[in-house]
Each structure stands twice: as structure tokens, then as C-alpha cells.
Amino acid sequence: MHTAPGxxxxxxxxLGNPILGDDGVGWRVAEALEARIAREGRIDSPRGALPPRxxxxxxxxxxxxxxxxxIGYRRAIIVxxxxxxxxxxxxxxxxxxxxxxxxxxxxxxxxxxSSLAAALALGRSLGAPLxxxxxxxxxxxxxxxxxxxxxTAAVEAAIPVATTAVLEVLAQDEARGDEGGTGSCTS
Amino acid sequence: MESRTPTMQRITIDPITRLxxxxxxxxxxxERGEVANTYFQIPELRGFERxxxxxxxxxxxxxxxxxxxxxxEAHHMAAAKAADAVYHVTPPxxxxxxxxxxxxGFYFTDHTTHFYALGGPDFIxxxxxxxxxxxxxxxxxxxxxxxxxxxxxARRSGHRVVEIIGGRGVHPATAVPGGMxxxxxxxQRAEIEAIGHWAVDxxxxxxxxFDRIVxxxxxxxxxxxxxxxxxxxxxxxxxxEGMHPNFYEGRVRVVAPDGEPLGTYDPAEYTDWIxxxxxxxxxxxxxxxxxxxxxxxVDGKDSGVYVASPLARLNxxxxxxxxxxQAEFERFFATLAPQPSAGGRHGMVxxxxxxxWARLVExxxxxxxxxxxxxxxEITSDxxxxxxxxxxxxxxxxxxxxxxxxxHHYWTDDRGLIxxxxxxxxxxxxxxxxxxxxxxxxxxxxxxxTVVTDGLLNRVEMAFRSYDxxxxxxxxxxxxxxxxxxxxxxADGGIVDVLRQHC
Numbered sequence: 001m002h003t004a005p006g007x008x009x010x011x012x013x014x015l016g017n018p019i020l021g022d023d024g025v026g027w028r029v030a031e032a033l034e035a036r037i038a039r040e041g042r043i044d045s046p047r048g049a050l051p052p053r054x055x056x057x058x059x060x061x062x063x064x065x066x067x068x069x070x071i072g073y074r075r076a077i078i079v080x081x082x083x084x085x086x087x088x089x090x091x092x093x094x095x096x097x098x099x100x101x102x103x104x105x106x107x108x109x110x111x112x113x114s115s116l117a118a119a120l121a122l123g124r125s126l127g128a129p130l131x132x133x134x135x136x137x138x139x140x141x142x143x144x145x146x147x148x149x150x151x152t153a154a155v156e157a158a159i160p161v162a163t164t165a166v167l168e169v170l171a172q173d174e175a176r177g178d179e180g181g182t183g184s185c186t187s
Numbered sequence: 188m189e190s191r192t193p194t195m196q197r198i199t200i201d202p203i204t205r206l207x208x209x210x211x212x213x214x215x216x217x218e219r220g221e222v223a224n225t226y227f228q229i230p231e232l233r234g235f236e237r238x239x240x241x242x243x244x245x246x247x248x249x250x251x252x253x254x255x256x257x258x259x260e261a262h263h264m265a266a267a268k269a270a271d272a273v274y275h276v277t278p279p280x281x282x283x284x285x286x287x288x289x290x291x292g293f294y295f296t297d298h299t300t301h302f303y304a305l306g307g308p309d310f311i312x313x314x315x316x317x318x319x320x321x322x323x324x325x326x327x328x329x330x331x332x333x334x335x336x337x338x339x340x341a342r343r344s345g346h347r348v349v350e351i352i353g354g355r356g357v358h359p360a361t362a363v364p365g366g367m368x369x370x371x372x373x374x375q376r377a378e379i380e381a382i383g384h385w386a387v388d389x390x391x392x393x394x395x396x397f398d399r400i401v402x403x404x405x406x407x408x409x410x411x412x413x414x415x416x417x418x419x420x421x422x423x424x425x426x427x428e429g430m431h432p433n434f435y436e437g438r439v440r441v442v443a444p445d446g447e448p449l450g451t452y453d454p455a456e457y458t459d460w461i462x463x464x465x466x467x468x469x470x471x472x473x474x475x476x477x478x479x480x481x482x483x484x485v486d487g488k489d490s491g492v493y494v495a496s497p498l499a500r501l502n503x504x505x506x507x508x509x510x511x512x513q514a515e516f517e518r519f520f521a522t523l524a525p526q527p528s529a530g531g532r533h534g535m536v537x538x539x540x541x542x543x544w545a546r547l548v549e550x551x552x553x554x555x556x557x558x559x560x561x562x563x564x565e566i567t568s569d570x571x572x573x574x575x576x577x578x579x580x581x582x583x584x585x586x587x588x589x590x591x592x593x594x595h596h597y598w599t600d601d602r603g604l605i606x607x608x609x610x611x612x613x614x615x616x617x618x619x620x621x622x623x624x625x626x627x628x629x630x631x632x633x634x635x636x637t638v639v640t641d642g643l644l645n646r647v648e649m650a651f652r653s654y655d656x657x658x659x660x661x662x663x664x665x666x667x668x669x670x671x672x673x674x675x676x677x678a679d680g681g682i683v684d685v686l687r688q689h690c
Contacts, residue, residue, distance in 0.1 A: 019238065019253045060253065061357060064300060064323075064342060118322045125327065126336050147234040 011073040011131075012166055014058045015066070015080040021148050022089070022141035022155045025162070026079040027058045029137070032163045054170060067119035067130070076134040077169050079162060081141035081155070090154035091140040092161045094169055096133040137165045212625055212647065220635030225626040226468060227618070227651065236608045244270050244579060244603045245364050251595065251610075252358050259358045260293035260349060261588035261613070262595070264435065267362035269595040272455070272582025273603070274364045274575035281568035282366030285352050287435040288379065288560040289359060290586070292348025294434055294553040295386050297589045298497075298546050299341045301655050302393060306543040309649050310401045314410075315642035330396060341389050344382045348557065351375045366572035376567050383557030387511065390551035394515060397547055402522070412523065415631035416539040416650060418486040418623050419444040421476055421493035423616065424500035425587045426451065431508035432500040432552070434587040441476065442503045443488050446528025446535045449478065454585030457594055457611070462491075464619070473619040474611065484623050486537075492623070495591035495616035496654055497545040502535055507548070509555035515548045539624050539653045546589075546655075579603040588613035590655040614656045624650040 014030030016023045033056050059069055070076050078097070087093075097116065123130050139158050141151075150156075217223040235254065242250065248266040252259035264286060271278060278286075307326035308316075316325065327335035346356045351371060353359020361368045371379075401407045410416065421444060425437040438451040441460070452460050463472035464481045475481045475491035482490040493499075501520075507513040523541055524534025536545075560566060578601050585594045591613030598607040614621075628650040632643050 017253060019250070059357065060259075064304065064339075065346075065357065068339070068342065068346075115322075118324055122324055122327060122335065123339070125324070126332060126339060128339075147238040149238075 008074050009053045009055050010075040010077065010170060011070065012054060012056045012077045012170075013066075013069065013079065014056070015060070015062075015078055016058075017060050018058075019147055019149050020143075021146055022139075022143055022151050023081050024149065025081045025139045025141060025151055025155050025159065028151065028156075028159050029079045029139075029162045029166065030056050030058050032159050033166060036163070062116055064119045064122075066116050067123050070120070070130055070134065071123065071128045073131055074129070076131040077137060077166055078134055079137045079139070079166060081143060082138040083141055083143040087140045088154065089140050089142050089152060090158040090161075092137065092158055092165050093140075094135060094137045094165050097136050098133045135169045137162055137169065212651070214625075214629050214633065214647075216633075220637075222626065222630045222633050225622065225629050227622040227625050235610070239605045239608045242605050244273050244597055244599050244605055247595070247597065247605070248362050249358075249360055254610075258293075258297065258588050258590070258593075258613070260290060260353070261586055261593050263353070263359050263362055264290055264586045265584045265588075265593045265595040267364070268436075268584025268586065269582045269597050270364040270584070272584060273579045273597050273599055274582070275577040275580070276365040276573050276575045278366035279568075279570045279573055281370065281565045282571040282573075283436070284560055284563055284566050285367050285370065285571065286362055288557065288566065289349055289352040289362075290435050291553045291556045291560065292345045292352075292379075292382075294345075294589060295348075295390075295550065295557065296342050296345025298550040298553065299338060299345070299389075299393070301589070302397075302543065302546055302550070303338045305652055305655070306546070309645070309652065310407060310540075310543060311396070314646050314649060321645070329400070334392075334396070337389055337392070341386065344386060348379055348382060351379060363572070365575050368572070370569050370571045371567055373567055376561055380558060380561040383554060383561050386554035386557055387551070390547070390554040391511065393550060394547050397544060401544075411538055411540050411544075413538070413631075415628055415646075416624060416653070417537045418492075418539070418620060418627060419488075419535075419537045420486050420620055420623075421449065421479065421491070422499035422502040422535075423493050423495045423592055424503045425454075425585065425592065426504060427508060429508065430503075430505035432504045432549070432587070433508070434553070436586070439585065439592065440503045441493065442532075442535075444486065444535060444537070445488060445530075446502075446532045447530050448503075448532075449476070454594060455583040457583065457585070457596075461611070471618050472615075474616055475619065484619055484626070486623065492619045493616065494620045494654075495587075495613065496542055497549050497589070498536060498539065498542040499591075500587065501545045501548060505532065507552050509552050509559065511555055512548055512552035515551055519544060519548055539620075539650060542653045542655075590614055591616045614654070617654050617656065621651045621654050621656060624653070 012030065012033060014026035014028070016026035018024040018027045057069070059066060120130055139155060139162050141155050213226045215223045215225070239247065239250065247270055248263050251262040251266040254262055267286070303326055304323040307323065308321035311329050312321050312325040319325075320328075323338075327338075349359055350356040352361065352367075354361045354369070401411070421441055423439060423441050425433050426440045427433045427437045430440065439454055439457070439460070440451045441449040443449055460477055461474050462477045462481070463474050465472055474493075476493055477491070479489065479491035484492070486492065501516060504516070507516045519541075520533040520536065523536045523538070526534050528534055579599045581598045583594060583596045585592060587593070592611070593613050594611040596609040597605055599605055625647060628647045632646050637643065
């Protein structure tokens with residue numbers, strides 16, 4: 001069940017639905033990162049140039065399918081919109097997945113799938129190589145059920161902030177070398 | 188959770204996930220604390236038509252598969268078929284075979300996931316098991332790591348089929364008006380055939396697990412055969428000329444609760460058959476059969492409420508188109524409805540929990556169909572597209588989504604730009620029966636003085652979970668929980684208590 005890229009590439013995954021308003025912000029951050037790489041041929045992080053071992057992708061699914069996409073990566077950064085109601089729209093945070101304030105980690109994610117935490121636990125129990133605890137860069141959003149491919153102004157303005165947050169996490173993990181990193185970081 | 192007194196009048200089960208939508212079940216009790224009625228509410232995606240108007244119709248197969256992260260392949264197929272119809276073009280046979288082959292791979296993955304990740308926690312682990320055990324992890328603990336590995340392999344196999352034909356493993360992109368953008372090579376065909384053979388074994392194994400863990404457990408048999416999850420409604424599903432279910436194409440057959448066929452219709456005639464009931468308490472519209480009429484949220488032959496689901500597809504069918512699935516079809520009805528219907532057809536199965544078994548029969552059919560289609564002499568043909576030449580107008584495309592009959596209806600101007608859109612998604616068909624099933628379960632399990640335990644609420648939830656409902660706008664979910672909020676109101680509507688989990 002390995003789709004391993006064969007090295008210690010970090011996967012940066014923009015998560016969300018690109019036609020569901022602010023939920024599309026994960027894709028837009030992925031796009032911004034790609035644009036920078038295309039333009040500059042490399043990414044300059046706050047701590048210096050990053051190595052090219054970064055893979056950027058987008059995904060619109062959670063649970064088992066998201067877990068399956070993470071197989072083979074030792075490090076992963078997921079960028080996603082959240083609606084916690086505890087901060088103004090556009091607020092960017094970064095946390096470890098297992099630090100997300102979610103009780104009952106094994107509960108069903110949705111009417112159709114497992115939670116990512118349960119899916120990761122399943123994958124690990126089956127011996128799949130998976131990131132220890134993926135980073136999650138979240139953007140506080142105004143999530144609705146209105147179809148549209150535009151972000152609200154505050155969330156649009158958060159794209160560069162979230163992009164920088166991804167670069168910082170990348171640099172931090174790089175500085176840790178192969179330890180994988182277990183500490184927490186919130187901003 | 189503690190004991191409730193009969194003075195409490197209203198219970199709300201509020202399963203909220205960020206993008207699944209804010210589904211809510213409200214249960215109203217009478218003065219004696221018995222369930223008087225229940226209401227099921229979910230949000231619908233807004234603004235989709237406005238978003239589509241003005242776009243070229245050929246974009247719709249790629250655009251609409253973004254509606255939903257659960258069944259993008261179903262929207263891709265329904266949209267492509269509707270776009271075929273808009274351009275008055277029939278794809279060449281190899282293109283239709285490829286679409287159905289992709290679709291069979293999708294079904295194989297989707298039904299596997301539902302059974303092991305959703306049905307499994309209810310049946311394999313058990314409805315009264317601790318909450319933490321009721322997940323796919325609990326299922327794997329029960330059935331073993333080897334099966335767990337096979338579940339992941341099954342998902343990967345189905346995704347691989349979608350990727351080979353659809354160009355991408357998620358959100359396929361190759362179905363276009365008039366056919367497909369590409370065919371498959373002999374090497375790819377052989378890979379899919381091998382996947383199909385493996386899939387058949389996996390599906391048979393899954394049916395054996397169901398047999399061993401569910402059918403041979405007296406408690407589960409009681410749930411499967413009792414009244415708590417039973418409503419005698421009409422059923423609907425796409426069938427081929429031999430009246431076997433077909434997920435990709437055919438006519439829609441409707442059968443009455445007593446097994447008598449009401450008729451079949453071309454999907455383009457859906458507005459002649461289906462009307463929508465508007466209720467004052469919700470913006471949801473409840474589809475019903477025009478010819479029978481709306482009689483309220485009641486079952487029976489006089490009520491136009493119908494179900495579209497795996498159970499419905501088996502009930503409307505006279506058999507399955509593949510041999511192993513046919514044998515399971517016969518066992519299903521011989522076990523759960525041994526008496527033939529009045530008209531001589533097989534008996535009708537009305538217990539909603541039997542949908543889980545029906546889903547496995549379909550899983551086996553999808554697997555067998557993978558092999559059949561992959562070994563069709565025309566499957567590697569290059570003749571995969573009839574380029575549209577007619578002026579585009581209006582068209583309907585219908586497929587069976589795993590969770591019910593899915594219809595896309597588009598209108599365009601003569602340049603092929605969308606002017607109007609109507610979608611009837613799988614779950615929409617089932618709004619009324621889901622409401623009724625939830626009410627039936629609540630009435631069976633909640634009585635005056637009942638202790639509102641987690642297991643009991645789960646039994647009510649099981650009623651709608653059996654339909655595998657899709658909330659339209661679902662994409663994904665982080666952190667990925669399904670919180671439940673149970674609000675209990677007194678006779679005056681005041682809140683007595685709020686019970687929460689995961690929110």
C-alpha cells in the first residue's frame with residue numbers, strides 16, 4: 001500500500017472545495033506557493049532557501065482518502081479553512097493535527113467517512129508509512145453553503161500570511177532535520 | 188447521561204460537521220413523553236444554478252463533480268450524460284463501456300467504504316458498543332488487520348480504475364459531450380481485469396463477514412427483521428431491459444410496496460413522474476410520485492413517498508445481471524422476504540437496515556461488472572467520441588449514485604451556454620423516507636422515562652445512516668467529527684437541558 005516518493009519530501013496539501021467560497025482558501029495558498037516556486041525557481045523562507053524536497057498538491061476530500069494521499073510522506077502540511085468562531089475571519093493559525101481541539105478522535109468524520117485521526121490510526125495499524133503528526137495551517141473563514149469561486153476579502157488577504165506560515169513550518173521542520181519534530185507551534 | 192422524565196417535549200439530534208452541512212433531527216414528544224413526531228433537516232447548497240449560468244455546458248462534468256467530495260464520479264457521469272443529451276449526441280459504444288467501467292470502479296470503492304466505515308460500526312461492532320469503538324478502527328479490531336488491509340486495497344483498486352479511465356484518481360475529467368477524451372490501452376485493460384478478479388473475491392468475503400457477524404447474531408437479526416426500521420414505501424431505480432439494476436443507464440422503474448410494478452420511464456420524463464412537496468417548517472422539498480399523490484409522511488400503497496437506495500434498486504429489480512450477484516439477490520429475498528409478492532415477483536424487503544446487505548449485493552455486482560466490461564472486445568477501441576454537431580438545446584442525464592437516483596437537467600442557448608440547471612441528487616429522493624425512518628426508530632426506542640443513552644441515540648442515527656445520506660455540499664472535513672447536539676425542551680418549548688458530544 002505504499003505510494004512512497006522514496007525520500008523525505010514534505011507534502012503540502014491545500015484542502016478544500018474551490019467552488020465553495022472561503023473553503024477554497026487551501027487551494028489558493030497551494031497556488032500561491034507554486035507561483036512563488038515557478039517565479040523564483042526556489043522558495044526563500046524566513047530562515048533561508050528551502051531545499052526542493054517539497055511537493056504541493058490540492059485535495060477536496062477528507063477521512064480515508066486524505067489519509068491515503070499522505071501515505072509515504074514523513075512530513076505533511078495541510079492548509080485548510082476552519083470555522084471555530086474564536087477569531088476574526090482571516091486569522092491564520094498553525095497546529096499539529098493531534099492538537100486540534102477535537103474530543104473523541106475516533107468518531108465518524110461525516111456521514112460517509114472516518115475522521116482523519118481515525119483514518120491515520122487505521123493506516124498506521126496496517127503498517128502504512130504516514131506522517132507522525134501532520135501540521136495544519138488553518139485560516140479562519142466564513143464558511144457557508146453558497147457556491148462561488150471567490151473568497152471573502154479578509155480571507156483573500158490572509159493568503160500571503162498563510163503562505164508564510166507554511167514556509168515557516170517547512171523551515172522549522174528542515175531545521176529539525178530528520179527528527180520529524182514533535183513540538184508544538186502556534187501563532 | 189441521565190434519566191429523562193415525561194415532561195420533556197422535544198429532543199434535537201444535531202449532527203453538525205463543518206461542510207457536511209448542519210443536519211438536524213428534532214424529536215417532539217407528547218405529554219406522556221412518547222414520540223409524537225420527528226423532523227429531519229439538512230441544508231442545501233445555494234447558488235449553484237447562478238454559478239453555472241453562462242458557462243459552456245461541456246464544463247459541467249468537471250464543474251459539478253466539485254459539488255460533492257463524496258460522489259464526484261456520479262456527478263461527472265450524470266453531467267456528461269446530460270451534456271450528451273443537450274447536444275443530441277449518443278456516445279459510441281466503447282465510450283459508454285468506458286464510462287460504466289469507471290463508474291463500476293467508483294461503486295466498488297464507495298460501497299466498500301460505506302460498509303466498513305459506516306455500516307460496520309453499527310453492525311460489526313454493535314449499536315451499543317462504546318462510542319470510541321464505533322469506528323472503522325473498531326471494525327478492524329473485530330474482523331482483523333488482514334481484512335483492514337484488504338479494505339484499503341479495495342479502495343486503492345477502485346481509485347486506480349477511476350484514475351486509468353478518468354485521468355485522475357479523484358475528480359475524473361475525461362467524460363465529455365459525445366463520449367470520452369481518451370480510450371485505454373491493452374496493458375491498462377489487463378490491469379483493470381486483474382483488479383476486477385480481486386474485487387470479486389473481496390466482495391464475496393465481505394458478504395461472508397456480513398453473514399457470519401450480522402445474520403448469525405440473533406440480536407442483529409431482530410433489528411433486521413423487526414419493525415423499528417420498517418416503512419412500506421414505493422421504490423425506484425434504474426434498470427436494464429431485463430429489469431436488472433444498472434448504475435449507468437437504463438429506464439427508471441418504480442415498484443409499489445406490495446411488489447407490483449407501477450411502471451418504467453425514460454429519465455427525461457422525470458417531471459411527469461416526480462413532484463415536490465413543500466412543507467411550511469422547512470425549505471427542503473420532498474419528492475413524491477405524482478401518480479400516487481402526497482398523503483403526508485406515511486407509508487403504504489396510497490402514499491407517494493418513495494425510496495431510491497441500494498435496497499430500492501434490489502426491490503425494483505427482477506434479478507441481477509451477473510451470476511454471483513444473482514445468487515446473493517436470491518438469498519437476500521429468500522431470507523428476508525420469503526413470501527412472493529401478489530403479482531408473482533419476489534417478496535419486498537422494507538427494513539431499512541437491510542440496505543447494508545443490499546449494498547453488499549451491489550458491491551459484488553460492481554466487481555463482476557468490472558471483469559465483464561474489462562473483457563469486452565470493444566473496451567480498448569479508439570472509437571470513444573462522437574463529436575457533437577447538432578445545435579444544443581436541453582438535456583437530462585441520470586445515473587444511479589450509490590445513495591440514490593441522480594438526475595442532472597440542463598438548458599442552454601444555441602451556443603451551448605447554460606441558461607438553467609436543475610439537479611435532483613440521490614439523497615433528495617429520500618428526504619421523506621429518512622424523516623419517516625427516524626420517526627419510526629425514535630418511536631421504537633424512546634418512551635416515557637427512557638434513559639437517553641448514547642446507544643439509544645445511535646439507534647436513531649442508524650435510521651438515517653442506512654440511507655448513506657449526502658448533504659450536497661460535502662467536500663471534506665477537518666478536524667472531521669460529527670458532533671451531536673441533543674436539545675430537550677419542556678412542554679412550553681423552553682430548554683431543559685442540552686446534551687453534547689463532539690461539539
